[in-house]
Amino acid sequence: MRPLNRKEQSMYDLIAWDCLDEQTIVFKNPNEGRPTTPYTFDRVFAPACSTQKVYDEGAKDVALSALSGINATIFAYGQTSSGKTFTMRGITENAIRDIYDYIKNTSDRDFVFRISALEIYKETVIDLLNRESGPLRLLDDPEKGTIVEKLNEEVAKDCQHLRHSIGICKAHRQVGETTLNDKSSRSHQIIRLTVESFLRESPDHVKSYIASL
């Protein structure tokens, strides 16, 4: 649950749900006489929870599992203005920090990161790292599944470079207004990070491959 934003506070809105515990929320029924139904989740984060806590307890393990070769996805789903963009930004920043801390502490391996980012807006797929490329086509590949033709994939040279690329995606996203959110994303965004890692003592052809990136 997110706290009320400035606009909602200025309109004296009220939070409609109570967190009973870390798994349960219940609708605050204005008609006290009628019982309300509790809804149970794996984990509920109350409005005062920091994004750091949401990341630590809800996303960190998934983000770091990618470093051990497991495909991992973190996604936010919900109605307009529920806090998806806000939360995903915090999660992405925390994940980048932890990934680069992991690299620093893994001295026997070299890592290569590639980033790609797309936006789906009104049925059109756009490359967020190269908006000028125009709408991209989706193709069905019998082995790889759905692929996005000509989607740019950049090698992230270091942490700053990765943050810079994510900043470009943020700047390139469509923003509009909905009745509930002045800065609604009005679109879906997918950021993909691909990780390759090699033992430092790799054969020469692997070292020259890394150097060529």
Ligand SMILES: Nc1ncnc2c1ncn2[C@@H]1O[C@H](COP(=O)(O)OP(=O)(O)OP(=O)(O)O)[C@@H](O)[C@H]1O
């Ligand atoms: N955890 C939070 N703490 C404080 N403010 C928040 C939090 N989550 C969201 N907000 C604020 O609530 C508003 C709506 O959030 P956000 O834009 O992230 O929603 P959204 O789900 O991405 O909406 P849309 O689908 O319309 O793009 C913004 O003003 C944002 O700053």
